[in-house]
Amino acid sequence: MKLTVLGCYAATPRTITNPTSQILEIRNHMFLIDCGEGTQVQLRKNKLKFSKINHVFISHLHGDHFYGLVGLISTFMLLNRQTDLHVYGPKGIKEIVLLQLRYSNSFTGYNLYFHELEAKTSEVVYEDEKVVVKTIPLKHRIYTNGFLFQEKVGDRKLDIDAVREYKIDACYYQKIKNGKDITLDDGTVIPNDELTFDPIKPKSYAFCSDTMYDESIVPLIQNADVLYHETTFLETEADKAEKTMHSTAKEAATIALKANVGQLILGHYSTRYANIELFREEATTIFPNTVLADDGKVFEYD
Known part of the structure; x- marks a missing residue:
C-alpha cells in the first residue's frame, strides 16, 4: 500500500502549497482521492501515470477538493483515453462536470460514469475481488464523506x-x-x-477529509492501519474549528486513539500557520504515532 500526497492544504492554492488530492496505490489499483486545483500538475511532478487512474473519489463539493476534476477529465480526453473512468461523489457532481463539458463543447471519447452519493450512513461504493471501498459519513457544512479502503484477505x-x-x-x-x-x-x-x-494481513486506509470532531466515525475506522484526518486548526483556534466545522490536531489525535488505528497522518492545514510541525507536536501528546502529510510526500506500507 502506497500513499502519495499531491496536496494537503486548506482553502486556496498557493505557489508553495496545493489543495487536497491524494493517490492511493493498493492491490494493483491507483485510486485518486479528491481533486483540488493543480492535481494534474502534481501528478506530473510526482511522475504518476494518468492512464492508471480509473476511479476518482470526491469527498465533498467545496472547491479545494474537486475544482481540478473537470481539467483532469479534459486532459484524459486530449490524451485519447479509451478506458472507462468512474467518479464517486456527492449528488450534483455529475451536473457540475457535464455542464462545463457541454458549454465548452468538450466530449470525452471514453465512458464517464458518475456514482452519486446521498446516503447518510456508511455504504459500499466500490468492490472487486481484491479491494472494498466504503464511505465514512462526516460532519461538515455540506454533505461530506470520507472513504475507507480495505484490502480483502488474499490467498494463502x-x-x-x-x-x-x-x-x-x-x-x-x-x-x-x-x-x-x-x-x-x-x-x-x-x-x-x-x-x-497464512496470507499477508490485509491493509486498510481511512481518509477523513473536512469534518468537525465526530466520535460516530470511530466504529467505522476501528483498527485501520492508517488514518488521514483533517487538522485545519490548532487547539488555540478551537473556536474557529467549531464555527467552520473543521477539526484541530488534538481532536484528530483523539479520534485516532479511540479508533486504535496504526498511524495517524495529519493534513488540510490552514495556511495561517507558517510551521506545520506545530500540528504534529499537538497531536503526539495524545497519539504518539502521528506524522505530517505534505505536498509530494510518499508513505509506503509493506
Whole structure:
C-alpha cells in the first residue's frame, strides 16, 4: 500500500502549497482521492501515470477538493483515453462536470460514469475481488464523506517444500492456496495448514477529509492501519474549528486513539500557520504515532 500526497492544504492554492488530492496505490489499483486545483500538475511532478487512474473519489463539493476534476477529465480526453473512468461523489457532481463539458463543447471519447452519493450512513461504493471501498459519513457544512479502503484477505501462501515432500501435482496448487485440504492417492488427507502459510494481513486506509470532531466515525475506522484526518486548526483556534466545522490536531489525535488505528497522518492545514510541525507536536501528546502529510510526500506500507 502506497500513499502519495499531491496536496494537503486548506482553502486556496498557493505557489508553495496545493489543495487536497491524494493517490492511493493498493492491490494493483491507483485510486485518486479528491481533486483540488493543480492535481494534474502534481501528478506530473510526482511522475504518476494518468492512464492508471480509473476511479476518482470526491469527498465533498467545496472547491479545494474537486475544482481540478473537470481539467483532469479534459486532459484524459486530449490524451485519447479509451478506458472507462468512474467518479464517486456527492449528488450534483455529475451536473457540475457535464455542464462545463457541454458549454465548452468538450466530449470525452471514453465512458464517464458518475456514482452519486446521498446516503447518510456508511455504504459500499466500490468492490472487486481484491479491494472494498466504503464511505465514512462526516460532519461538515455540506454533505461530506470520507472513504475507507480495505484490502480483502488474499490467498494463502504455498509452502513449496511441503507440497514437494508430498509429491502433490502443480495442478492442485491454486486449490491449496484457496484453503482446501488435499487427499493423496492412498486416501491420506493433508490439512491445508500443513501445506500453506497464512496470507499477508490485509491493509486498510481511512481518509477523513473536512469534518468537525465526530466520535460516530470511530466504529467505522476501528483498527485501520492508517488514518488521514483533517487538522485545519490548532487547539488555540478551537473556536474557529467549531464555527467552520473543521477539526484541530488534538481532536484528530483523539479520534485516532479511540479508533486504535496504526498511524495517524495529519493534513488540510490552514495556511495561517507558517510551521506545520506545530500540528504534529499537538497531536503526539495524545497519539504518539502521528506524522505530517505534505505536498509530494510518499508513505509506503509493506
